[in-house]
Amino acid sequence: MAKLMYRDAIRNTIFQEMQRDERVVVLGEDVVGGMGTAGGPEAIGGIWSTSTGFYDAFGPERVIDTPISESAIMGAAGGLALAGKRPVAEIMFADFIGVCMDQLWNQIAKFRYMFGGKSVCPAVIRMPCGAGYNAAAQHSQMISQFVTGMPGIKVVMPATPEDACGLLRQAIRDDDPVVFLEHKFLYGMSGEVNEDPDFCIPFGHARLARAGEDVTVVATGMMVGYAETAADDLAQDGVGCDVLDLRTTSPLDEEAILDSVEQTGRLVIVDEAPPRCNLATDIAALVASKAFASLKAPIEMVTPPHTPVPFARELEGAYLPSPVKVAAAVRKTLEYR
Template sequence: MAQMMYRDAVLSTIAEEMARDPSVVVLGEDVVGGMGTAGGPEAIGGIWSTSTGLFGQFGANRVIDTPISESAIIGAASGLALSGKRPVAELMFADFIGVCLDQIWNQMGKFRYMFGGKSKCPAVIRMAYGAGYNAAAQHSQSVHQILTGMPGLKVVMPSTPADVKGLLRTAIRDDDPVIFLEHKALYGMSGEVPDDPDFMIPFGHARLTRAGQDVTIVSSGLLLGFCEAVADKLAAEGIGCDVIDLRTTSPLDEEAILDSVEVTGRLVVVDEAPPRCGLAADLCALVSNKAFASLKAPPEAVTPPHTPIPFARELESAYLPSVDKIEAGVRKVLGWR
């Protein structure tokens, strides 16, 4: 296996799929140039460097710099998908979905259903999400709970470079619209990536990253690593934790969560989105409804407070879930009587 950074796994997978399938096209703000560059094969490929070199390799007809208009980007991607292309559209920040929510929610997500299964919309919408860079309330949000609640969309949240590779390839080859969420703080993370050019990970299959008998911890994205650190620390005390990486929130691997809770009897859900009407609340409700008889303690959610994300470094740190907060949540369900 090769060592690869998260951002490079994004880039290499897109390049491989573009080389394999001429219907794959890339579009978005600064996907050719970025940061004031003039564009061309030496351009950095956007502010996240996830499309570097694609323009030089595939040309202007398949790598399209767009205006700063999320509505235009997603509207164009919708039309491209309906007409036989496989667009990979980039929204620079997930926070901007509000500008193009009609195209995503009322159009892309409903095409197949409203046309009686006679059409398909094989579009991927990539978004950078998450806090930790002191980018304040309008550039730091986790929006997966909004998108997960929209029928017709598939929502993917990879936690490792290997999962980026396998899940993004699956997304590009899928015939339905896929929201592909990349945490900004993970772009520089390195890890092993399979060499198989057809390596794919099916949607709706969670990954068990730690195994234990005492508590089930469920998370995704950046916070998965925090959960693993807590599990490793508690293992030294003889406390065993199942750590489940959701990988996709829609479809959701309910079986993996319920099977684990039936053994451990305790659930802690860790999520970066706000708590009200969020993913953590949804998973706690799922387990309470379907595995109530197995529970030894009420499910616990570790999330930020229901407030906008602060700008100040100290306040942002206090806002976000942390290793200490996750550990406290685990100890709370362990100590419940």
């Protein structure tokens, strides 16, 4: 085991997969380093420092700096995948998914289906996402609700450095397109990471982050840490929370959710996406239809309000879910006996 930051776990995993398989290529805006970067083009390795050293190691044919054109990046990723490569494309900010929606939704997600299963499209689309940096409404959004609803796309939302490593390696080796959502606020998070060069985490298997018998708390990405903090605080008052880190939203580990709710009878869902038609409402509908008889209290959802992400620090803090809000939702479910 090695202790790594989240961003380094991502970088190391891509680097190792590029060493292992010459079909793996990286493309995106400033993935080489960017024009005029002090200390040379490798000094940063993208604005998130997740591709440092790639260009020197693998050269311009496998590390491709692109124009500022998300539609071109997404289209190139699809074309490379059809041509036998395994592209790892970075959309610098997930907010700009709208610019490349046709390439992702109508092309990459549909290739295997449209070609009668005779073709695969092993493209990984990395999308840094989420709020917390005071980056305002156009660079802070959670877009999981859009990609989760696309048939043909697998969606990954790692919450820890180890999961970022194991899930990303699984994504790169997968023969179907994967959208890999990396919460920007997690890049500096440190944690133990399995050093096995073949360490993979299968999709569709949730992680039990905390065990408890009173309330089920379901979360993804950065929201998992908030749920864990709330669970630890509640444990001091004798309240036990089953905290489920979904890891992937498509495929979704329905069995883990339903089994936990059948045990606890109470459910809190934490989701950074806006409250309409998001993952929280999807899971609430799942539980209401398949485990309604087990519920002892109404389902609680901790989400932002239905408004763009604010710029001001105080307003952004009020907008986002938090451990305090999660704990309050848990306590609300316990009011029902």
